[in-house]
Amino acid sequence: MPVSDSIDLESGTEGGDEETPEGLPINELFHSLQGEGTLAGVPSTFVRTSGCNLRCWFCDSYHTSWEPTHAWLGREEILAEIEARDADHVVLTGGEPLLHDESVGLLEALDERGYHTTVETNGTIYRDAPIDLASISPKLASSTPTPERAPEDAPAGEWEERHERDRIDMDALVRLVEAYDVQLKFVVTDADDMPEILELLGDLRDATAVPIPDDDVLLMPEGATRERLAETRTRVADLAMEYGFRYTPRLHVDLWNDAPET
Numbered sequence: 001m002p003v004s005d006s007i008d009l010e011s012g013t014e015g016g017d018e019e020t021p022e023g024l025p026i027n028e029l030f031h032s033l034q035g036e037g038t039l040a041g042v043p044s045t046f047v048r049t050s051g052c053n054l055r056c057w058f059c060d061s062y063h064t065s066w067e068p069t070h071a072w073l074g075r076e077e078i079l080a081e082i083e084a085r086d087a088d089h090v091v092l093t094g095g096e097p098l099l100h101d102e103s104v105g106l107l108e109a110l111d112e113r114g115y116h117t118t119v120e121t122n123g124t125i126y127r128d129a130p131i132d133l134a135s136i137s138p139k140l141a142s143s144t145p146t147p148e149r150a151p152e153d154a155p156a157g158e159w160e161e162r163h164e165r166d167r168i169d170m171d172a173l174v175r176l177v178e179a180y181d182v183q184l185k186f187v188v189t190d191a192d193d194m195p196e197i198l199e200l201l202g203d204l205r206d207a208t209a210v211p212i213p214d215d216d217v218l219l220m221p222e223g224a225t226r227e228r229l230a231e232t233r234t235r236v237a238d239l240a241m242e243y244g245f246r247y248t249p250r251l252h253v254d255l256w257n258d259a260p261e262t
């Protein structure tokens with residue numbers, strides 16, 4: 001099991017210090033193995049901010065998007081929690097971490113201290129920050145919440161339209177791809193997702209001054225639980241072979257299913 005000496009989130013949204021500019025709403029902070037992407041298997045400290053501008057129906061971090069909870073932690077408190085965990089890779093995720101101005105301040109402080117930083121982002125927001133790997137997961141039409149396909153306690157409602165409107169921002173994607181080492185990590189359910197991936201990739205390649213090799217394009221099976229992944233992963237692996245893209249597992253789900261802080 002990963003180290004689960006978690007920060008105190010008992011008091012939820014009422015917890016933590018007063019909201020200060022040099023602070024972030026933190027949903028969880030933990031040590032684990034990077035479960036996804038080109039750095040899968042690397043011991044890493046995860047900092048999960050709360051709050052998202054999208055509402056994927058399948059979001060595996062429900063308490064950062066559909067029903068956000070957090071403790072407010074100052075930059076120095078976050079750094080102390082990271083330093084206590086003894087990993088040289090830090091993954092800033094969410095929710096959508098690039099919503100917050102202070103994510104830049106935290107990334108700068110981590111860079112000064114020599115950490116390797118990965119930012120997990122939905123690719124709708126560009127920020128100038130010391131990011132070693134921008135792990136971009138653009139959201140496909142199959143992520144949009146609909147009345148038939150939304151979390152039980154949180155109906156799609158107004159989010160269907162808003163999510164559909166905001167899920168792709170080509171300008172932000174172009175800026176991210178041109179500024180950083182990137183991986184494009186698409187959540188895939190089945191072959192119906194492929195035409196949209198190819199079209200988006202074509203548009204992005206036309207719009208960027210830098211090449212995007214197929215090696216930097218990853219297909220990740222949709223599934224927040226072992227049970228669901230067992231349904232999607234072989235299909236998605238076959239699609240990766242067919243199209244020449246990379247496949248990424250979801251190691252943390254294989255290892256710890258949907259447990260928090262993993």
Ligand SMILES: C[S@@+](CC[C@H](N)C(=O)[O-])C[C@H]1O[C@@H](n2cnc3c(N)ncnc32)[C@H](O)[C@@H]1O
Pocket residue numbers: 052058059060061093094095096097120121122123135136137185187220221222223224
């Ligand atoms: C919770 S998101 C946070 C970062 C950012 N909001 C984003 O979506 O990239 C972290 C990663 O989990 C992926 N993800 C979320 N729910 C998933 C699911 N049910 N199956 C597979 N991947 C999922 C996202 O696509 C993203 O790559």
Ligand SMILES: Nc1nc2[nH]cc(C(=O)O)c2c(=O)[nH]1
Pocket residue numbers: 032033034035036046061091093094120252262
């Ligand atoms: N182990 C582990 N690896 C991950 N890689 C990206 C994650 C995320 O939620 O952004 C994640 C996560 O939640 N856990």
Ligand code: SF4
Pocket residue numbers: 052053054055056059060061064065094095096122139
């Ligand atoms: S963009 Fe990321 S955090 Fe936001 S709802 Fe989708 S998967 Fe969840």
Ligand SMILES: [Mg+2]
Pocket residue numbers: 060061
């Ligand atoms: Mg996750």
